[in-house]
Amino acid sequence: MARKFFVGGNFKMNGTKESIKSIVKGLNEAQLDSNVEVVIAPPALFLQLASSELKKDNVAVSAQNVYDKPNGAYTGEISVAQLKDSDIHWTILGHSERRTLLGETDEVVASKTKFAIDGGVSVIWCCGESLEEREGGNTISVIERQLAALAAKVSGDDWKKIVIAYEPIWAIGTGKVATVQQAQEVHEAIRKWLRANVSEAVADETRILYGGSVNGKNCKDLAKEKDIDGFLVGGASLKPEFIDIVNSNL
Ligand code: PEP
Secondary structure, eight states, X not given: OOOOEEEEEEOOSOOOHHHHHHHHHHHHHSOOOTTEXXXXXXXXXXXHHHHHHOOOTTXXXXXXXXXXXXXXXXXXXXXXXXXXXXXXXXXEEOOHHHHHHSOOOHHHHHHHHHHHHHTTOEEEEEXXXXXXXXXXXXXXXXXXXXXXXXXXXXXXXXXXXXXXXXXXXXXXXXXXXXXXXXXXXXXXXXXXXXXXXXXXXXXXXXXXXEESSOOTTTHHHHHTSTTOOEEEESGGGGSTHHHHHHTTTO
């Protein structure tokens, strides 16, 4: 089964009402490859603004995080039901910035993922190794550990609501993109792991995105790899070149 190319834009803690409106206007006016699913993730405060400004069917809005409790005394958090109530059907989870700066463990990320899916919100689930882990030859074992924690919580059709983003931590926001070979090697390993530990169908159908200093120049070569099904883009998603990344295959 062909996997639809997917490009996510993670705005992180950037933007103002004006700049978000201007990015969305750029997307509304652009010629976007209709074979690509596009999801932009502005800060929580601007989710509804982005949503109301968007005029394109193949562009959706995503949160950057969600909590794994239905409601209650969790100051500062946002629930899955609140996302749904605001017509937001995607969230990023497990971004390395949340894992490292906010101490989210593999288990917490997996639990949030399950909670989001059960509540009807699809997940861009991030994984990736640090530079130290790569240099120690532990890249694949780190990713497999993260995947195992996820697979312990999700099953069956849950996988249809997950897009995996492989984001080597050393490549995020550093300008140091993984080589095409490094990225393809890990993507292939993720697919192999899914085949061995989940199912043939999940391995064949799950989209695996690459993230880490993707830009308008390096996207085309990465997009040609057979196991790279799109990108999760940070810095460049705030710039006009995001359109070039969406259109990597044209
Ligand atoms: C990200 O934050 O998900 C990311 C990939 O960032 P950047 O593209 O800036 O490296």
